[in-house]
Amino acid sequence: MRFKTLIVAAAACLLASAAGAIAGENVQVGPRPYYLIENMDDGPLKESLKMCADKPLKRTAFSIGHRGAPMQFPEHTKESYEAAARMGAGVLECDVAFTRDRQLVCRHSQCDLATTTNILAIPELAAKCSKPFTPAKVDPATGEVLEPATAMCCTSDLTVDEFKRLKGKMDASNPAATTPEEFLGGTPSWRTDLYTATGTVMTHKESIALFKKLGVKMTPELKTPSVPMPFDGDYTQERYAQQMLDEYKEAGVAPSDVFAQSFRLADVLYWLKNDPEFGEQAVFLDEDGLDGFNQDKPETWSPTPAELKADGVRIVAPPLWVLVTVQDGRIVPSAYARAAQDAGLKIITWSLERSGLLADGGGWYYQSVKDVVRKPGDMLTLVDVLARQVGVIGIFSDWPGTVTYYANCKGL
Structure with missing residues (x-):
């Protein structure tokens, strides 16, 4: 009897462990966040983050896995998604493209x-x-x-x-x-090929099933087609946009667990009009930065945050550099960030840990703060400004453990 009791207890333990893995317990962020903290300039932020070093970590929707965890794992693969979830990402991204037979797959570009x-x-x-x-x-x-x-x-x-x-x-x-x-x-050189042995590519439907198993929310991005639309004469942009949402409905995913994204405002407006339950938290990926955009000059914004709000958009997601600028040698919110706040928009941003080494100012993602970004630890200073002063509700990252650690430490 005692042996049987031990077997039952062991089985219960294994089931609890498996449930914990799916529910987001036993999050492991690895050594990188601790390395970044040690590299920071001395000050209150560094000390407050160090105090969380032994704190148990939980999954958080503030940490968004950008294509999974592609700093080291092949993007949009099963392995990359699982790594991101293990690092505490509470939201995972499948960039959605279509195949010749009009099936949806996870790929950053068509x-x-x-x-x-x-x-x-x-x-x-x-x-x-x-x-x-x-x-x-x-x-x-x-x-x-x-x-x-x-x-x-x-x-x-x-x-x-x-x-x-x-x-x-x-x-x-x-x-x-x-x-x-x-x-x-x-x-x-700052990435690795260590984890490319399998690289399991995924359809959109397979990503939904995996994300449900992992217990995370989902943020599919409808990729702008690289081929003329309608594709093959009758596959229109609208059919493509609707097909993506229909696959969540077919899988029984609640609209509250889906943050559909697009760089095309027309896609977001289509969802708002034709599928408002999903459209309510659709994300407009604002990338005006390629055409003379200046985050501190409203005359260069098109559309403006106020115009987006008037159109019914609730969440805007510009790149990191659009939301911050430098004032008196410090990173502060940009005029665009303040305008988005004033308009009542929720804000998400992208993508941390994508530029490699910050010794040269961090490249495209950090262009507005390049004069004050010079070492790895500066990344957490930026995260702190985005979280506490800009008020973002989530940060896409190529290595979600960094954002997960910060969010847990600050109670986000």
Whole structure:
């Protein structure tokens, strides 16, 4: 009897452990957040974050897995999503594109398969690419690359069954490649190829099932098509936008667990009008920054936060740099951030941990604060301003453990 009791107790323990893993207990952020804290300038923020070093961590919706955890895991793969969930991301992202047979799959761009998968290593699939591999032209005397290697392979070049034959890899290519195998290289030194052995690519429906199992909320992004729409004559943008939401309905996912995103305001307005339960927390990805946008000059904003609010948009998501500026040597909220607050918009931002080393100012994502961003620990200073002064409700990150640690420490 005692032996039977022990067996039952052990089984109960295993079930509790499995449930805990799904519910977000036993979150493990690894050493990176602690490294960043030690690297910070001395001051109250550093001391307050250090005080949380032994605090148990829980999953938080403030931490959003941008394509999973692609700093080290191939983006939009099962392995990347599971890593992000283990690091406490309470929301995971599937960027949504469509295949030739109009099935939805998780891919950051409709035509990025040449750099994010091994398609060029599978000849019969590589032959279907919109633009086949073209080797680099190299000066034989100097070794200088005169014309970089190129290839363009789209999800719409393949059926969903063909797509599922692919293996995800780190998003990279070698511009000096003279063979398809060489083109598959080029991973930046601050990332890694350690976790590319499997790289399980996923359909949108498979991502929904996985996210339900992991117990996280979901933020699908309807990717702007790289092919003319309507696709094949009758697959319109509206059908595409509706199909994405319909797959959540079919899976029984509550609208409150879905944050549908798009860079196209027309998509968000379509959801607000035609599927208001999901449209209520649809996210407009505002990326005006490529066309003369200045986060401190309202005359360059189009649309303005007030105009978005008037259109019914509730959540806006600009990149990191749009929300902050530098004043007296410190990172502070930008005029755009204050305008979004005044308009009553909720704010999400992207993407932390994507630029690699910050020694050179952090690149595109940190352009408005490049003069004061010089070392890894400065990342947490930025997070603190975004959380406490800008008031963002979530931060996309390529390595969610950093945001998870901050959110737990500050009670977000």
